[in-house]
Amino acid sequence: MTDPRTRIIEAAARCYALSGSRGATTRRIAEEAGVNEITLFRHFGSKEALLDLVVREWGAMQEPPSLPDPPVDPIAELTAWVRHQHEEISKWRTFIRRTLAEQAEHPDAIKTTCDSSTYSSAHLHAYVERLREHGFLLPASVRRAQDTPHACVMLPATLFTDALWRDLMPTMFAGTAEESIAAYVRLFAQGIGLREEYFSSSTAEAGASGDALRLAS
């Protein structure tokens, strides 16, 4: 067994994710950690201090990954990035849901989730700028360039909804997560005006994208 301190923190995170800060009673946390309830108070002083620490530790773990510089294979790079984020969010979905729901009561707790999402969108935007500089995109004159920033919101937003609620609304999503991610990336690529010749990624495992037809060749 690991030391009781980390056991308590992990148990608190589980209880919080499952039942929220009100539902995560000290008794349940101690039980879940296989520890006496008093030990909890001796280590952290109060339940509030413990939950604060849990949320803060979790926030420190979340570092939004950046996209390659310079870009080489846009579809493959975006797919990998989206898949990674999808997995991270899925792993913590109940925790994130709770934190977002309790935002009114614990405003600071949400900051990390908020920042993480904002950075994610900012990373994407910077990457698109790099794509433009390296000639991967159609010239601005033949696309709606003013929609690019919104495309950089749409992809993470979709990703967020999919990862957070795929388990609750299975019928809403068409196909598996992997299929959806591939489609989201292609739609995003189309939205930012990726040149057609870069759509068939060299490392694309999704065979479906292979028969993508030329758009306005």
Next chain:
Amino acid sequence: MTDPRTRIIEAAARCYALSGSRGATTRRIAEEAGVNEITLFRHFGSKEALLDLVVREWGAMQEPPSLPDPPVDPIAELTAWVRHQHEEISKWRTFIRRTLAEQAEHPDAIKTTCDSSTYSSAHLHAYVERLREHGFLLPASVRRAQDTPHACVMLPATLFTDALWRDLMPTMFAGTAEESIAAYVRLFAQGIGLREEYFSSSTAEAGASGDALRLAS
């Protein structure tokens, strides 16, 4: 003053949205309703019965709006539809966040939210099919037709994220809600292969879309 019964229900909804089912104590609900705590029990029997009723009444209110048949002005129709849904979700955002977060504890409460989202995506898909039948879309041979169902997920998913969290993450979203909605609709329209000539809606108030350049004319 209205009758105490409806006052209690409304107060319960507010308390629930703000603090969840655990945080919404009978005392607070009664206080919020300007009613004696006992009256609450005389009317509804128990706190659980009251909250059940609140969630059920709310669910009955939510009827996802359908899109025009036959379609006439796709961009205008989609924009109106998205705007309406955005407003509805925004109005109930704290309530929805709570319901989604407490899904593990009240599995049936989430059904209406779930169904509503699924129907929304289904309505959209049916509308796109109508667009195709009426010749608004490019032929399947010059677009990635397999991505259409995912585009029908992406739009409501983005809408959902935007409406639920625009207030918490203002920096994430580029521009006002109205600007974003217009851009989401345009990106969606591009994703399903709407013919370029239908992009400038006859009733489009967003002047920005007026200078949209021809794509692959």
Next chain:
DNA sequence: GCCGAGTGCAAGTAACTACTTGCCTGTAAG
């Protein structure tokens, strides 16, 4: 052998929870 830190156990506190009982009052219909 001993000492102190870390932990467990028994018991208890004050506050809060959902919920009950009994009684009183205002009002509106018969």
Next chain:
DNA sequence: CTTACAGGCAAGTAGTTACTTGCACTCGGC
């Protein structure tokens, strides 16, 4: 005028909550 009833008020119940105190145990370092 009476009667029925919806609602308010006072008081109280049993259970749960966070948190405290006091005491005993164990185990590694000196």
